[in-house]
Amino acid sequence: MSNSVGPRLRLLRNSLQARSISTSEPFGLPTGSLTVMSLIAANPGSSQVQLAEWAGITGPGLVGIIDDLEQRGLVKRERSPTDRRKNLLVLTDEGELKMETLFGEVSEIEAPIRNELGPQDFQRFMEMVDRAVAALDRQKS
Amino acid sequence: MSNSVGPRLRLLRNSLQARSISTSEPFGLPTGSLTVMSLIAANPGSSQVQLAEWAGITGPGLVGIIDDLEQRGLVKRERSPTDRRKNLLVLTDEGELKMETLFGEVSEIEAPIRNELGPQDFQRFMEMVDRAVAALDRQKS
DNA sequence: TATTGTTATACTCTATAACTATA
DNA sequence: TATAGTTATAGAGTATAACAATA
Numbered sequence: 001m002s003n004s005v006g007p008r009l010r011l012l013r014n015s016l017q018a019r020s021i022s023t024s025e026p027f028g029l030p031t032g033s034l035t036v037m038s039l040i041a042a043n044p045g046s047s048q049v050q051l052a053e054w055a056g057i058t059g060p061g062l063v064g065i066i067d068d069l070e071q072r073g074l075v076k077r078e079r080s081p082t083d084r085r086k087n088l089l090v091l092t093d094e095g096e097l098k099m100e101t102l103f104g105e106v107s108e109i110e111a112p113i114r115n116e117l118g119p120q121d122f123q124r125f126m127e128m129v130d131r132a133v134a135a136l137d138r139q140k141s
Numbered sequence: 142m143s144n145s146v147g148p149r150l151r152l153l154r155n156s157l158q159a160r161s162i163s164t165s166e167p168f169g170l171p172t173g174s175l176t177v178m179s180l181i182a183a184n185p186g187s188s189q190v191q192l193a194e195w196a197g198i199t200g201p202g203l204v205g206i207i208d209d210l211e212q213r214g215l216v217k218r219e220r221s222p223t224d225r226r227k228n229l230l231v232l233t234d235e236g237e238l239k240m241e242t243l244f245g246e247v248s249e250i251e252a253p254i255r256n257e258l259g260p261q262d263f264q265r266f267m268e269m270v271d272r273a274v275a276a277l278d279r280q281k282s
Numbered sequence: 283t284a285t286t287g288t289t290a291t292a293c294t295c296t297a298t299a300a301c302t303a304t305a
Numbered sequence: 306t307a308t309a310g311t312t313a314t315a316g317a318g319t320a321t322a323a324c325a326a327t328a
Contacts, residue, residue, distance in 0.1 A: 003244070003248070003267075004175075004244070004247045004248065004251055005157070005251055005254065005266070005267055005270065006157055006175075006176075006247060006251070007173075007175070007176040007196075008267060008270040008271060008274065009150065009153065009154050009157070009270065010154075010172070010173070010176075010197065010295095011197045011270075011274045012150065012270050012273055012274050012277075013150050013151075013154060014197050014296080015197075015274055015277040015278065016146070016147055016150070016277070017296090017317095019277065030317080030318085031151070031317075031318070032148075032151065032318090034143070034145075034147075034148070035143070035147075035148040035151075038143050047286075047287090048286075048287065049285085049286065049287085055148075056151065056152045056155050056156075057318095057319085058318095058319065058320060058321085059286085059287070059288085060287090060288075060289080060290090060319090060320080060321085061318075061319065061320085062287095063287070063288060063289085083285095083286085083327080083328070084286095084326080084327060084328085085285065085286040085287070085326065085327045085328065086285095086286060086287085086327095087286080087287070103143070103144070103145070106145045106147060107144070107145065110145055110146055110147070112273075112276040112277050112279070112280045113146065113273040113276055113277065115276065116272050116273060116275070116276035117269060117272060117273065121269065125146070125266070125269045125273075126144075126146060126149060128258060128262065128266045128269075129146065129149040129150065129152075129153050130149060131257050131258060132153055132253075132254040132257060132258065132266070133149065133152045133153050133156055134257070135253040135254055135256065135257035136153075136156040136157070136160065136253050136254065137156065138253070139253045151318095155319080158319090171294080171295085172294075172295065173295090188309075188310090189309070189310065190308085190309065190310085198295095198296085199295095199296065199297060199298085200309085200310070200311085201296090201297080201298085201310090201311075201312080201313090202295075202296065202297085203310095204310070204311060204312085224304080224305070224308095224309085225303080225304060225305085225309095226303065226304045226305065226308065226309040226310070227304095227308095227309060227310085228309080228310070
């Protein structure tokens with residue numbers, strides 16, 4: 001079609017989300033939930049501002065996601081003993097299990113893409129997206 | 142981070158849109174406007190259902206975009222003489238000019254990505270997105 | 283005074299259902 | 306009856322401003 005990535009990106013994201021995903025829709029969780037869960041798993045005890053920064057979500061946006069996850073018993077908010085303004089976030093055991101399930105679901109939804117590109121180009125594709133994001137972020141600062 | 146494209150895609154789209162783009166934000170036009178304009182340019186006299194299909198936009202969504210473009214004198218709706226239910230859409234001369242300007246703006250906004258990947262990989266990247274979309278669409282039907 | 287998390291709010295994008303006018 | 310365009314409506318996602326608690 002045209003020579004820019006914007007329109008393509010919308011088509012791809014629409015298709016994925018129509019398949020009920022960007023991250024974790026299949027279980028009725030808000031978009032970004034799985035991203036946040038995996039960040040917590042990799043960095044237990046993170047604060048919400050840290051997570052928001054990493055996930056590319058605004059503060060208020062993250063509050064809603066954490067509310068949802070906590071209500072389902074997948075994540076726990078613990079007040080930091082050293083700085084009582086902060087929440088230290090951790091996954092519950094149930095959260096760890098659910099996260100694995102969600103990754104499976106997402107992987108299945110994205111299977112057509114993986115099959116189309118092949119495992120090697122699929123990996124390259126994701127690396128390219130990461131590099132594109134990094135390049136834009138570098139520009140911003 | 143994780144092994145799926147969904148979260149990455151959100152980061153990339155957010156970054157682009159923060160730079161005031163998905164397609165044509167810089168002039169206050171709704172998202173998808175430039176996509177629609179380029180489709181009309183390539184297929185003058187298209188109907189709205191055709192355009193919605195091609196652009197991955199819903200019928201009602203397209204109405205708003207066309208309303209906006211028509212109000213600015215960039216696009217004209219003409220009643221089809223053979224089937225008076227249909228609108229035949231065409232770009233005005235001013236629309237053609239504006240489209241070129243918008244392409245320039247978008248290209249500038251996406252320049253960091255092009256520079257990061259290099260022209261060849263940038264092209265490959267866009268092809269991969271297209272293939273991914275096609276693969277998902279194939280699955281759907 | 284600055285920061286963390288929160289609430290309130292608004293705007294955009296997307297989706298669905300129902301209406302009209304044509305066929 | 307089916308289709309093209311439209312209107313009305315609702316639901317996500319994202320963003321900003323303002324507030325309370327803490328530093």
